[in-house]
Amino acid sequence: MSEMITTRQNRVEVMKTLIRQLHQGLAEQHVKSQLESLLDEADYNDVFMMEVQLIKEGIPADAIQDLCDTHTKVLRGHLDLQETPKTIPGHPIHTFLQENRELTRTTTRIRHIMAVIQAKDPEEDATDEMGQIHLLLNNLMDVEKHYLRKENLLFPYFEKNDLPGPPTVMWGKHDEARELLKGTLDGLQEVHEFKAGEADAFNQFTTRAVIFAIDEMVYKEEKIMFPTALDMLSEEDWYDIYLQSDEYGYCLYAPQFEWTPDGDFVKEKHKPHTIDGRIQMFTGSFSLEELIAVFSVMPFELTFVDKDDMVRYFSPGDNKLFARSRAVLGRKVQYCHPPKSVHIVNRILKDFKEGKQDRARFWINMKGRMVYIVYYALRNEAGEYLGTLEITQDLTEARGLEGERRLLAYDTNPEENTH
Numbered sequence: 001m002s003e004m005i006t007t008r009q010n011r012v013e014v015m016k017t018l019i020r021q022l023h024q025g026l027a028e029q030h031v032k033s034q035l036e037s038l039l040d041e042a043d044y045n046d047v048f049m050m051e052v053q054l055i056k057e058g059i060p061a062d063a064i065q066d067l068c069d070t071h072t073k074v075l076r077g078h079l080d081l082q083e084t085p086k087t088i089p090g091h092p093i094h095t096f097l098q099e100n101r102e103l104t105r106t107t108t109r110i111r112h113i114m115a116v117i118q119a120k121d122p123e124e125d126a127t128d129e130m131g132q133i134h135l136l137l138n139n140l141m142d143v144e145k146h147y148l149r150k151e152n153l154l155f156p157y158f159e160k161n162d163l164p165g166p167p168t169v170m171w172g173k174h175d176e177a178r179e180l181l182k183g184t185l186d187g188l189q190e191v192h193e194f195k196a197g198e199a200d201a202f203n204q205f206t207t208r209a210v211i212f213a214i215d216e217m218v219y220k221e222e223k224i225m226f227p228t229a230l231d232m233l234s235e236e237d238w239y240d241i242y243l244q245s246d247e248y249g250y251c252l253y254a255p256q257f258e259w260t261p262d263g264d265f266v267k268e269k270h271k272p273h274t275i276d277g278r279i280q281m282f283t284g285s286f287s288l289e290e291l292i293a294v295f296s297v298m299p300f301e302l303t304f305v306d307k308d309d310m311v312r313y314f315s316p317g318d319n320k321l322f323a324r325s326r327a328v329l330g331r332k333v334q335y336c337h338p339p340k341s342v343h344i345v346n347r348i349l350k351d352f353k354e355g356k357q358d359r360a361r362f363w364i365n366m367k368g369r370m371v372y373i374v375y376y377a378l379r380n381e382a383g384e385y386l387g388t389l390e391i392t393q394d395l396t397e398a399r400g401l402e403g404e405r406r407l408l409a410y411d412t413n414p415e416e417n418t419h
Helices: 002-023 028-038 044-056 061-074 092-119 127-140 143-160 165-190 196-232 235-245 288-297 339-353 414-418
Strands: 273-275 278-281 284-287 301-306 311-314 359-366 369-379 385-394
Touching (some): 002 044, 127 165, 127 196, 165 196, 284 288, 339 369
Antiparallel strands (some): 278 284, 301 311, 359 369
């Protein structure tokens, strides 16, 4: 073991010397030829250890960041031999890799369109092609979610293991890609018509830099960062990342598989929980303030009755079809209806509890309004009855709509609402 460590450290020392020479301005080709002759055994761990030690020895992280593309290019022949990490579907690394496939497909498509533009006569119209590139660059904005999951979920584990340097360098490269992408999109929004010559010049100086930055990050992730992370993190670490990933979202890809590793640490994926005051659910999260605001603007009235027939919630609002006061909370729902309709309420609740039905609908005319009322049985993943949700909606306006409204037109003037 000690011999292997010594051999690896020797390789790292040689690499550090050569990278310092790059830092001092030595010709890249000279450095590359030495690496090719001396470092036949180099792998991703060598590159990672080299960056860690250089930063600890005093070379600033931003200097390593500036050299990152160069030393990756110099070492590419060796890194190309490293296999892309393999994990089972649902594992965070599998998800990262699937996102990378989509990012690469998108950058490849952009390159193809750029080649089409380049083949045109400089005076030919290329507005349609640049429109396609604009849409694809908009899609690439999704990379923000990919980077955020790395920065907030993966990088902290490197810091816990006293390896903050390489993630700092990679975070800087994220920011470069973000700025390039935003700048390119801003430039496209300012121009609505392109001749082929103009479009080609624009792409050479902006779009090409964006797709290079994104493609290079994909390469560094798969050849250096992800293999290192797989060696370093435990299954419990990965599961913690997995459980928090929904909070940040996904990039051009939605995971199709759940991942449940073996171990006593396994938690229930779908069980709601809170992180930093946000209520985490399977499809997203809310703060309590946001959740209250959402319920207050829904264009229908909600009433929740729990499994014991107690009224537990009704949505707020001043203009209700059916008036309710807080006095009904904690009261049996049967006592909130006229005696002549209680038997219908009991029939619905009985059928819901026994699993015979999941929905009951009614629609009535009330004071010239068409009112739609639906009762839904609420069940957990095991199918157990949790209660009933009543949704009441005034459909009068919706039923009267004709034609289409495709242009923005507000129904009210905000200034009128202030008086």
